[in-house]
Every structure is written in C-alpha cells, then in structure tokens.
Amino acid sequence: MASCSDDVILVAAIDFGTTYSGYAFSFKHEYQIDPMRIQTNNSWTSGNKHLFSHKAPTCILIAPDKTFHSFGYEAEENYSNLAFDDNHEDWFFFRTFKMKLHANMTLNRGMLVTDVYGKSMSAKTVFAMAINYLKGHMLSTLDRNHTLKDEDKENIRWVLTVPAIWNDKAKQFMREAAKEAGINNNQLLIALEPETASMYCKLLPLQKFTFSDSTREMKAFEPGTKFMVLDLGGGTVDVTIQQVRSDSTLQEIHKATGNAAGGTCVDEAFKNLLIKLVGNEVMTEFKTKYASDDLELQREFEIKKRSVTSDSGGKLSLRVPVSLVQCFQDLTKEDLKEVIEQSNYAGKLSLHQDKLQLNHSAIKGLFKHSMMDIVEHVKELLELDVCADLQIILMVGGFSECILIQDAVKKNFPNHRVIIPHQAGLAVLMGAVLFGHNPNTVASRVTKYTYGIKTFSNFREGIDPLEKKICVGDIDKCRDRFSKHVEIGETVEIDKTLDTLTYKPMSIEQEEITLAVYVTTQTNPQYTTDQGCICLGKLVVNVGKSSSDNKDRSVDVSMTFGGTELSVQARNKLTGKVTEAFFDFLEQSVISG
Template identity: 40%
Template sequence: MPTEYPCVVAIDFGTTYSGYAFSTRTDYKSDPLRVVSSTWAGTRLISLKAPSCILFRPDRKFDSFGFEAEDKYMELTMDNEHNQWYFFKRFKMSLYNSKDVHRTTEIHDETKKPMRAMEVFASAIQYLKDHAMDCIKRRVMHLHEEDVRWVLTVPAIWDDAAKQFMREAAVKSGIPDKHLVLSLEPEAASMFCKYLPVELLMNTQSGKISCFQPGSKYLVLDAGGGTVDITVHEVLKNGKLKELHKVNGGAWGGTTVDKAFIDFIEKLTVNLPLSEYMDNNKEDFMDMMREFEIKKRSATPNMDSKITFKIPISLFEWYSRNKQMELREAIKGNQSLSGKVVLAGDKMRVDCKVVESFFDKTCSEIVAHMKNIFSEPMAKDISAILMVGGFSESAMLQDAVKKAFPTKRVIIPNEAGLAVLKGAVLFGHDSSVITARIAKYTYGLKFRKIYDQKIHPKERLDESGKHIQGVFGKLVEVGQSTSVEDRQEKRSYSPLHGDTAFTIKLYASPEKNPEYVDDPGCFKVGEVYVDCRNRDGSIGSASVWLVFGGTELEVHAENKCGEKTQASFDFLE
C-alpha cells in the first residue's frame, strides 16, 4: 500500500450521525489540523454531520440520505404513502447486535420490511463517497479518484466479521479495496487530540496539559450515539502511541438516553403499547424525538427548573381512544407523578430531576467499566481521561465522569464530536502512529496432532487412529501486545489430493490457553483461504502466517518456492 496519497478522505459512519472530512497531502505536511469537514442543511438547522437515515423507493432503489431522507419519509407518512418505501435509521447497530453477520444478513426498516444489510450499508457509503468527491473536486483541481486514500471508521469493539462486512460494503460502493483502510474510532480521536493546541482542550484543572508528552498514559473514552469504546494509550518517546489495554465497551451511547425517554412516555400512558402509536403516527413521533434531541444536548446537572417538551396532539388523541379518558386527567390522578409532570396544551413540563434520571443508567454503565480498568495494575499511573465522540459533549456524561474520578484530569476537546472524523483523516496520512495494539482474544488455527496416549484423550482420535483432531494451535494470546511488524511463526500446510488450494479454520477464545477448538468459550472466527499453485502451475504446500497488530487481521502466505501466493480471510461465510 503506498505510503502517500495526494488526498485522504475519511467517512465516519455513525449510529445516529454521519459525515466526511478530507485534507490534501500538502495541507497535512504544513498543518495536520487543516482538515475540511462536510456541512449538511436540514429543515431547521445546519449541521457538521447528517442523520444516519437512508430511504429506498418501493423497487429498492436508492432515493436519499440524511436530512433529505428523513424529511421525505415524514412527507410520505403524512400522505400515508410510506408503507411501500424502505426507510432505515440507526441501522449501524445491527452489526453490533448481530452475533452472526453474513453477506446475506437482512435488516428491517421502520415498517419491518426486510432488505439485505449489504445493500443498505453500501448505498449509504456510496452516497457519502460521491458527496465527498463532488465537494473535493470543487476545491482541488485535477484530482482523480485514484489519487484518494479512503478511511472508514469502525468501533474498536466490533468483531472481525463486522469489520470485514464494512470493508466489503465500501468496496461494493465503489471504493477500490487497495485504496481503503479501516480506522478504529478511539485511535483516530486520540491522534487528532495529540495535535490540538492546549487552548482547544477544555479541562478541569489549570496549568499545562501534559498527557500527550512522552511517557504519559491516558484513558480514551469514545462515546458515540450507539456504542462506547474505552481504551488506554501510552505516548512513546518518538511521539507514537501504544495501546496498553484491550478495547472494551458496549452499547451505552446517546441512543440509550433516548430509550429512557421513550420508556418514560410509555409509563405516562400507563403501559399502553407505545409501539402502536409510533407505527401509526411516524411523523409526529419523529418530531417529538427531534425535540428531545435538542433538550438532551442542552441538559445539565443540577438544573433548577422544569424542562418543557412539546408533545404531539395525536398522542393525547391516541390515549383518549384507548383509555376513554384524557391523559391530562390520568397524570393528575397519578400520585407518583404529582408535581413532577404537568401538561398544558401540547406542552409537557417535567421536573428537572426526572430529566436527569434519563441519563442515570447510561452514565452508570460507562463509569463502572472505567472503574474496572482503573482498578488494574496497568492503570495505576494514568492521570488523564480523554473524552471524545458526540455523546462526550453531553454535560451530564461529563459531570458523571468528573465526579467518579476526581483525581483524574478530564480533557474534552472543543470538537469532541468531530475528533474521530478528523483523526481518521490523520490516520489515513500516517497509520504508523499506532505502533502496538492489545489482542482482544487468543487466536489459533485448527489443526491435527500426532496422537500421544499419555496426554491425549482417545475420543479425539481421527479415523486413521494416528492423529487427534480439533487442536487449537495458538498464534497470539489475549492481552498480548502486538504490532504490524510482528511476524507470527510460519506454519506449512498442504491441500488435499487434487486441490489447488486449502482452507484453515481460525478460532478465538477469551481464555489464554485453550487446548481444543471446542473448549468452552471458543468460537469460530472464519476461514483462511490459501492458493497452493507455484509460478509454473504445479501444486505444493504453502507456509502461512498472520499479522494481528493492525486495525484488521491480515494473512500472508508463500508457496514452497518462497513466492508470495494468494491468501485471504472469510469471516462472513
């Protein structure tokens, strides 16, 4: 892969919002922070990111993305013409939630109609790619697509199958495979913040910020709309970064606060099935959630007045039809809500403590996982927490982190929501900044061993009676520091008689020393395919080795003549 491209474009495909940014090689060399990001116009605002919404026509052809898709779908629902259209939002989480991702995996739109996930993701990436190229060509003369390196961000907690799925979706969108790199979101954000001048970093203490000085260690909290990634970085003497703790996290992003609000509305309606209202009043429900998004972003700790939400009239009417009484009267008669919720017209006034409670579970989950990391010996000299990602802009989350870790310096860049996107551009210019990563699992290849009756169970014998099968051939151990420079031990394999290639099954385990691929906790990651043909077409054995230190697993092979031969992973079989 060439080390330099005239232009780098990064696409941050988020759960709730997406966007792109770019910089030329010339700009990067003169000022790494000279990164141009996209702007998007909605009906009510101008944003640096667009909603991750996509609309397909009844024939499943792409129609629109972002604010345009959201607005058009709302118009269709007003005319009751939406049922044959396909509208997807926040669909990125389907790759996290699914434990069995395939190329044929289907996801369901807002009206529960199925569509191939690969088509949905590829169409969204293609829209962002084309939009980016149109923008760049207006700024950079004589730039061709072959001059561009593309960077696609992915959560660090995603598994290998989800990463391969995103790569294949990007290639399907028209991005050449050899021009594409994946960037792990917390790593990208960390790279961006390393370049920021002190005045663009907000912190809880005065004085010089030293967490990016050689020898220092800091925790990265990347809180997005869907997922939260937590990792630890050390700054090396040469300014590069080394990962010290395997990435962990979960689905505790900003959308979980949305879920808490929806649960609250359902509680107000005395457990009527709110999904029924949502299905039949999509435009009003989307308007209500847009309103909540604004209130969510402005929520602060220790608010001293009630918060006003606009509630659709259709919700009151729906309640009256189902309960034969007014919602206002029901709330007045509910002692648990007395003084906490007041309805007047189409406005709902909610006690500030109730609004703060929408954040409680989410913030508690995030803080608990951070505490687990800080309790480990590796973390004893970590003095700073770097908060990035869109949800890190929430004053509620910031307050929860600062209260939980009063002795740590909490750093929030002014552009916390763009840190991942702009950092991904920097990663595209120089991916060598991250020198080492921690293995999330113990990885190994399935192979056979010569039977030894002293140590091997008889039931493991194969049909020949000479070998035991299903042995876990460990390649790298969970928690081990790995680098792209590390070369695993080569292992030689031969194809079956008459075959020109062979496949080896790759397994993983959270345990350090599994013996067999069916031990508790072990799972199949995918298969390694290797071509065994030599330059003259003859068939022989091939040596295989894997690289674990990159953002994606890599496999390499050479035939018995020492020539490089085709080798690839398939995690989506």
C-alpha cells in the same frame, strides 16, 4: 503501513456513526504545511433550518423498488412527508442500523437489517448506499470548490472509521460495503475511532480543550504519559488505554473494551418512559398512524437532550404531538394529564397543553443506566495494574458533549484529570484524516482475542478425549485441535509478522487447504470446541496439485496483527512461492471437523 505515498493527493475520511455521520478531507500539500487544515461539510441542515451541523443523521430512505432515495435530514423530511400523506408503508426508512454490527459474531454477507417498521433488506446494500451517498456528497463538494480531474480521484485515500471494540467480521463487512459503494480496496484504510481521536487531540491547541482542573497545562501527550480515551458515541462506548512513546507515536497498552451504553440508550429510556405513560397499544397505534409526528418527536428529543445540564433546578420541555394525546384518549377513554398527575410520575412529569415537562430527577433517570454503565466500566479499567499510574481521561465522541455525562465522569474520578476537546463529536472524524496521511502514528496494539486455527494433529493417548480420535490413513489424529497463533492481551507491533506455523493437506487430492479460524477470550484453549471458542471464518490457501516430484505441499502460515485488520500470508515450503491467502470472516457455511 506507511505515510501518505507520493501518488496520494488527498485523504478523505468518513465517520459512519450510529446516530450521525459526516466526512472531512485535506489535500496532501495542505497537510504538509498545516496538518490541522482539514475541511468538513458544515452545512447539513434540518428541514426547518433550525439546526446546522458538521454531521447528518445516519438515516436512509429507500424507495419501494429498493433503490436509494435520500440520506440524513433530507431522508427524515421525505419520510415525514410520505407519512403525513399516508404513503410511507411501502418505503424503507433505516436509522441506527450500525448497531447491527456491534458484538455480532454470527455476522455474514447475507445478513438482513430491518427498518423502523420491520421490513428487511440486505444489510450490506443498506450500508453501501449510505457510504456511497457520503462519498458522492464529498466528491461533489470537491468539484464545486476545487479543480480535481477524474484521474485524480483514483489517488484519493479513503478512511472509514469503526469502533475499536468491533470484531474482525464487522471490519470486513464495512470494507466490503465500501467496495460495493465504489471505493477500491487499495484506496481504503479502516481506522479505529479512539485512536483517530487521540491523533486529533495531540495537535489541538490548549484553548480548544476543557479541563476538569484549573491548570491550563497539556501533559496528556508527553512521551511516557498514559491516558484513557473514552469515546462516547451514539451507539457504543469505546475505551482504549494508550501511552505516548519516546518518538511521539502511540501504543495501545490494554485491549480495547467497551459496551453499548452510548447516546441511544437515553433515546431508548425516553421511549420506554412514553410507553409507561400511555401503554404499548397507544404507542403502536401512534407510530403506525402518525409516523410523521413520531419522527418529529424523536428529532426534538435528540436536540433537547444535548442541552441538558447538571443544574438541579433544570427542566426539559418537549412538545407532545396532539395525535399522541388523541390516540391515548381514544383508546383508553382517559385524560393523559390526569393520568400523569395520579401516577408515580406525579411531581416529576407534567403535561401542559402540548408540552411535556420533565424535572431534573426525571431527566437524570433517562441518563441513569448509560451513566452507570460508563462509570462502572471506567472504574473496572482503572483498577487494572496497567492503569496504576494513569491520571488522564480524554473524553471524545458526540455523547461526550453532554454536560450530564461530563459531570458524572468528573464526579466519580476526582483524582483523574478529565480533558474534553471542544466539539468532541468531531475528534474522530478530524483524526481519521490525520490517520490517512500518517497511519504510522499508531505503533502497536493489544490483541482482544486468542486467535487459532482448527487442525488435525497427532492424538495424545491419555490426554486427548477418545471422542476426538480419528484415523487418517494409519495414523491416529485428534480433531478440533486449537492451533494458537496469538494470545489474548499480547502487545504486537504494527505490521510485525508473528510466529509461523506449518499446515499440510489431509489428502493428495486436495489442491487447497481450508482452515477454520477461531477466536476465544481464553488464554490457552486446547480444542476449538472448548466453551467460548467461536468460529470466525476460514482461511483458504492454494497448494496446487500433487505430483510425484511435489510430495511436500505444506505451507508456512503467518498472521500479522496490530493493524486495524488481520493479514495472512502463506509460503509454499517446497517452492518458496508465497501464495495468496484469503481470510474470509463472513463465510455463511458452518465449518466443522
């Protein structure tokens, strides 16, 4: 990867989040003067005008004919109005759908995603609609505030952020969704969220940080310093261990790790609390008949949970829709206030007219599992040898702005310096713009898997299982051999081609070699059928027709790791011609021996 080329006049980044999404951009000439001169849209507003933000909810409303209708706060308002008039049932309303890509090793182009009522649509279409809206909104902003010719739009470099813990299938899925949204492949970079956040924090002045100690010194980005990036988003917890090189570039020194313990875990805990209070039947009735009120309740909780502090005397009050209380009364013939007072929640929860009040113990209970998962994961990482001299934890992402989460990290890791940028939720987005101008800032990464290709190789008597033996011509071959290209935990330089392996077609009729690509967390797998080996996709290489003067049609296959995506190159050994290899991670067919 290289720095911004001469024909790129502007970098535009889209931070496609689980709960909130936004965009930012900067012109090349502005970046050269001041890299932090980045523009965002800070006028996203909710319908009641109480909330102004740099991001909009990742919600999309699709009409009954499956055409795009609206996005973000507008989608919420429109859906709420439809639900209020009881006209919403044929519409599609999607939210938190990004999590469908998390840890999904069966992801393919035909995957469906379900809306809040279980109606399904093509996942790629839904993602593409959301990306297209954000792209169009940004271009409209440019058209209003800048002079940008149509031909100049072909010289925009687009950056799309994804969690570092995502697999190759998910990255390709996002790239193809962006293409469907009108972003050309040659204009698009996929950026890893913790890395872009680091790039942004490197350039922030001291006064833009909160420190866990009284020392107002910033040594997190001095050469040689190791630090942990704890990227807490709405859906995922994304953790990378990085070190600053002597040339100030960043290198990953441990593979990206994480889990699904982001802010939506708290939302799920709140939903479960309501179900325990009123019962499944009541909640189903409420969500079905009063979708508008249900949406308003979710929105209010989302706003209120941001303001939760660690003050032991703090309380949280939420307006409970009258319709929910009425549903409870109609179906149970009981009074909700009295039921709460006689339940195990007495003293923790109380209902006063339309206000549900949670004391500090109940509030912490909602955050408990998320906090525990985050803290335990960080503890496991800090016990690794590579983290022996790591002293700094950099917290970024929207969920990092929660004081309860901040205090949990500071309390459990008192010997580490916790650094939090102001507006931590914007670090990924702003850093993605910087990444688009200079991708070379990240010099190396660590592979998350062992990658290999399923091949037929000579059968080893007494070593290979007999059921693997297959006769090809007059030669005994072993099916399902794992031909390893790179091992889990390897540090690889960006764009450095690793060892080349040679493959041949099985018969003279073959004009292309189709090789199944597998991944595993094992260090040295022998067969692609070993436990934990997963078929990631297939590699198709054109080798041409066989002829009398072209008997050797073998190809040298090399993989380049270290970038945010995997690239493959195949060279015909006889002609020296480099053939195009298509690495398809989203092939739906089952590949077998």
